[in-house]
Amino acid sequence: MKIQKWGGMLTVPAFAILLIVFGIPMVGLFLTSLDAPAFSVVYYRAFIDQPANVRVLFQTIEISLIATAICLSIGYPAAYLIATASKRVRVALIVLTVIPYLTSGLARTYAWTVILGDHGLINDLLLDLGVVDSPLPLIYNRMAVYIGMVHIMLPIMMLPLLSVMMGIDNSLMAAARSMGARRFSAFWRVFFPLSLPGVRSGSLLVFVLCLGFYITPQALGGLRDAMLSTFIAAQVTSSLNLAPIAASAFILLAIAAIMLSIFGLDLSGAESRAALPRGRSWLNQVALFGRLTRNLNELTTHYRAKRWVVQLYKAGRESRWPQSVGAVFVALVMIFLLFPELVVIIMSFSPGSLLEFPPTGFSLRWYGSFFGDSSWTSAAWTSIQIAFAVAALSTIVGTLAAYGISRTFPRLRAVLTMAILAPITFPLIVVGIATYLGVVELGLIGSRTGIVLAHSIGAIAYVVVIVSATLANFDQRLEQAAMSMRAGPLQTFLRVTLPLIKPGIIGGAVFAFIHSFDEVVISSLVSGFSVRTLPLKMWENVRHEIDPTIAAVASLLMLLPVLWLVALYVTWWRSKPGAQPALADHTI
Known part of the structure; x- marks a missing residue:
């Protein structure tokens, strides 16, 4: 056999x-959740009839969407800059991205409580400098929740993007540039469409995982920042009635299932790129706008052809400031990912009864x-x-x-x-x-x-x-x-x-x-x-x-x-x- x-x-x-x-x-x-064997939606109706439940549900979706959007807006340019860097730099940056991904999420959440707390790193620094007279409310609010969630989810957004971007043939961009396309035009019309499978996979993964966040919102957020997962966990610990809990859980699952069914989660960038021209996906909806754009571009074809002929034999003198800005941006992203961990490691050697940064001495206490x-x-x-x-x-x-x-x-x-x-x-x-x-x-x-x-x-x-x-x-x-x-x-x-x-x-x-x-x-x-x-x-x-x-x-x-x-x-x-x-x- x-x-x-x-x-x-x-x-x-x-x-x-x-x-x-x-x-x-x-x-x-x-x-x-369906009240079997009666099979009714009474528990789903009971959930919807409670304004507080609906508010928490929409709040969960809102927080998840905003956290996903922030991760994408930071992760995409960072992944692009890493993917287009030299081999040694790229490997080093990928390692620095993977380290936070492999680090305990609870430890990273604790790091932000140390940084954002009333007696945390930022407030202590501002108080010592005399900028403020009392600690700023940096924790137990929505902004702290976003900071903690983005810090945990950003590597998960970047890794699928890197996987797809590093598989894109760089000669395609070079060919577009050789035919007169400017850097941004070549990126937007060649590189970006090929990177969309990574955008889709990363965004879906981050959004679905954010829907089920429990530890970070509870540790960094206030009472007004509760998510549905926190609500469900509270029901589990306080109630023996499983049916309402099941209804709440499947409402949360339904949101994730709808997103997965609409956009589809494809963990293989190669297959998704191959299947992209065949299937009718959400990209086809963007095609309507693309047709209008192409029609407008046709009006400027003559001008662009003349510009290409003029610049064809002109020596290339591209400004270096995009590379400098890109390097600074990637450095800031790496600092955001690694700095909280370094702060906790340094503070762990404090000799006093309270954590302090920088420590006044060195101790293994x-x-x-x-x-x-x-x-x-x-x-x-x-x-x-x-x-x-x-x-x-x-x-x-x-x-x-x-x-x-x-x-x-x-x-x-x-x-x-x-x-x-x-x-x-x-x-x-x-x-x-x-x-x-x-x-x-x-x-x-x-x-x-x-x-x-x-x-x-x-x-x-x-x-x-x-x-x-x-x-x-x-x-x-x-x-x-x-x-x-x-x-x-x-x-x-x-x-x-x-x-x-x-x-x-x-x-x-x-x-x-x-x-x-x-x-x-x-x-x-x-x-x-x-x-x-x-x-x-x-x-x-x-x-x-x-x-x-x-x-x-x-x-x-x-x-x-x-x-x-x-x-x-x-x-x-x-x-x-x-x-x-x-x-x-x-x-x-």
């Missing part, structure tokens, strides 16, 4: 976990407080154990699923991929409630096993994405050659395929570990107050105690991404020169 014939069977373990922990509870949650407090160390050890278990389970199951999906029919492949990515494309609070119900049915609430399963549904999705990307560049003829020499499917996979996709598997394991180690929302629902992970301990500390020990904890979490990147680089570096020898050694 060939690999292609039983490839679909490899997805069974992943979908078994997905269905038991998330899929079936999600269906049950939907039926509950708060690091000693962390390692000397059993409540902190036990929470950290619990998180490490759970994260390793999640990484092991999701890497094995996710790798099998990715391999099986890559060997199925194209139409089935698309359906399976979207199904397995549901836990990371749905609003997080909705996923958390469905997962909570699934763990309840298994009788694992308040257990580490329940938390491992709950974390695994999202971790498996990350593994599938990363391993699938590695398999997309894998030459299947190597497997065919091995099987033509009487190697079985298992032997072919272990001795040919596995060594070549090992970097992707390790990358998936790292992301699975990070996903579990940083999880707060699902953990808070599933832990049952009996299992305390490090993020839960940090979240409790941020809300209640404001213990400076958390600065040391956040600093340690901010240094972890550097270790992950080093591990990934070493893995890639070792695998690159050894790929061909490994293939020769494992030839059957």
